[in-house]
Amino acid sequence: MTYQVILPAAGQGKRMGAGKNKLLLELDGVPIFIYTLRVFDCDDSCSRIILAVNEDEKREIERLLAQFGIKKEVKLVSGGSERQYSVYAGVKVLENDEDIVLVHDAARPFIDSEQIQRLVEAAEQYGAAILAVPVKDTIKRAEGNKIKDTIERSSLWSVQTPQAFRTFELRKAHEQALCDQYLGTDEASLVERMGHDVIIVEGNYDNIKLTTPEDLFFAETIIAKRKSLKEKRS
Numbered sequence: 001m002t003y004q005v006i007l008p009a010a011g012q013g014k015r016m017g018a019g020k021n022k023l024l025l026e027l028d029g030v031p032i033f034i035y036t037l038r039v040f041d042c043d044d045s046c047s048r049i050i051l052a053v054n055e056d057e058k059r060e061i062e063r064l065l066a067q068f069g070i071k072k073e074v075k076l077v078s079g080g081s082e083r084q085y086s087v088y089a090g091v092k093v094l095e096n097d098e099d100i101v102l103v104h105d106a107a108r109p110f111i112d113s114e115q116i117q118r119l120v121e122a123a124e125q126y127g128a129a130i131l132a133v134p135v136k137d138t139i140k141r142a143e144g145n146k147i148k149d150t151i152e153r154s155s156l157w158s159v160q161t162p163q164a165f166r167t168f169e170l171r172k173a174h175e176q177a178l179c180d181q182y183l184g185t186d187e188a189s190l191v192e193r194m195g196h197d198v199i200i201v202e203g204n205y206d207n208i209k210l211t212t213p214e215d216l217f218f219a220e221t222i223i224a225k226r227k228s229l230k231e232k233r234s
């Protein structure tokens with residue numbers, strides 16, 4: 001089965017501190033969001049790409065999509081003041097209600113098609129699925145700097161994107177959240193509050209979200225690792 005994908009890319013990148021949208025920063029000569037786009041451009045199961053962008057970056061993004069040879073048509077929509085509103089701008093132009101839709105942060109350029117496929121299969125079977133990895137650190141809950149309790153780590157997951165849903169269910173969850181003025185940090189939280197089960201598919205620790213400046217060093221290491229693996233194989 002094919003899927004559509006919404007890629008929110010309309011942030012400001014404040015924590016990256018680059019003075020512009022972090023997604024336009026280059027790694028090895030290629031803008032970050034282009035890495036993300038390439039994965040979906042090359043995936044035959046991806047039938048449609050919707051990219052939520054800042055109005056004043058539209059032209060530059062269109063130019064970069066052409067310059068870096070993205071083959072599929074990319075539907076650009078104007079993002080909103082919060083990530084959830086940017087995703088909703090994409091939800092409004094979704095087609096094929098019975099299809100699976102993925103939402104994936106453009107700021108996670110190291111997603112790969114194998115993980116996408118496992119996620120889509122889970123969403124087809126269960127209706128809603130997300131990628132996540134087991135938490136590595138011990139997590140404590142505190143009030144101020146005083147520890148209140150230590151949370152059992154074996155039940156904790158660090159949540160990533162993509163997150164996959166049935167199209168009509170994601171639309172319903174977004175409309176309900178808007179009605180209730182509920183703002184979530186991911187799509188699953190909107191679908192969970194509708195009473196739907198959401199399944200976790202174990203992902204990969206490489207699928208980081210580029211958020212703060214040190215993440216760029218991790219990103220360079222991941223790119224170097226992939227290059228050397230590719231060279232060894234050829």
Ligand code: CTP
Nearest residue numbers: 008009010011012013014015081082083086107
């Ligand atoms: N995003 C968006 N619209 C917003 C806010 C965020 O489309 N109003 C997108 C970002 O471009 C990014 C993804 O959502 O691809 C995850 O957001 P985050 O990592 O928080 O990026 P920024 O919001 O750009 O960064 P910051 O919070 O540091 O400003």
Ligand code: MG
Nearest residue numbers: 011012013083
């Ligand atoms: Mg943000």
